[in-house]
Amino acid sequence: MQLENRYLSFCNILKKENTINLEKIRTCFTLLSVSNLIDIECSKRLQQFDLSESRLIILVLLQEYQELSLQEIAKKLGITKASTTTLISSLVNKQLISKRNDKKDKRITLVSLTAAGTDLLMETLKQHSLWIEKITNNLSDNDVAIFKKVLSQIYENVLTKDIT
Incomplete structure (x- = not known):
């Protein structure tokens, strides 16, 4: 699953710091990315009505x-x-x-x-x-x-x- 670019950049910077659990951060950003994708698709589908x-x-x-x-x-x-x-x-x-x-x-x-x-x-x-x-x-x-x-x-x- 591809993260949105805004979250990828965030993770890239945090990866260099190596001070936090990056996998947990990526998981949260994945949730946000999926949620945003659902919102976009939902909006497209509602436009037909x-x-x-x-x-x-x-x-x-x-x-x-x-x-x-x-x-x-x-x-x-x-x-x-x-x-x-x-x-x-x-x-x-x-x-x-x-x-x-x-x-x-x-x-x-x-x-x-x-x-x-x-x-x-x-x-x-x-x-x-x-x-x-x-x-x-x-x-x-x-x-x-x-x-x-x-x-x-x-x-x-x-x-x-x-x-x-």
Whole structure:
């Protein structure tokens, strides 16, 4: 597996220093390289549906919750309300979602899926989930369990604040 150039250069410099476990560094960079490749391929695949990952997640959230405010969507996506407004506007323009003012508080905008939005979401999820599953197709159940355990350990290490 080829590391991205930015990580190769990093490893080349560290190799000269010979003060750390380079194989562990390469493993982390491999994870980042694979993750980036998945993101790129995911983006390409979503383009056929004229969606970005953020727009897809908004449709998924609306399918799950039926109706959400712009602020709730922003919080769930971890983005600003202004960015959310831009994403919502594009989905409204494509008639995939509709928006209305809350009856109790007119300052709150609520959004929900349209029938076209639901149809597009279901088609996208069907194709997208098959592709995601194929990424791990040649892994055994045991491989997947080990991989999940390792990812969990890495996740916990990242969260540990006292790593120096």
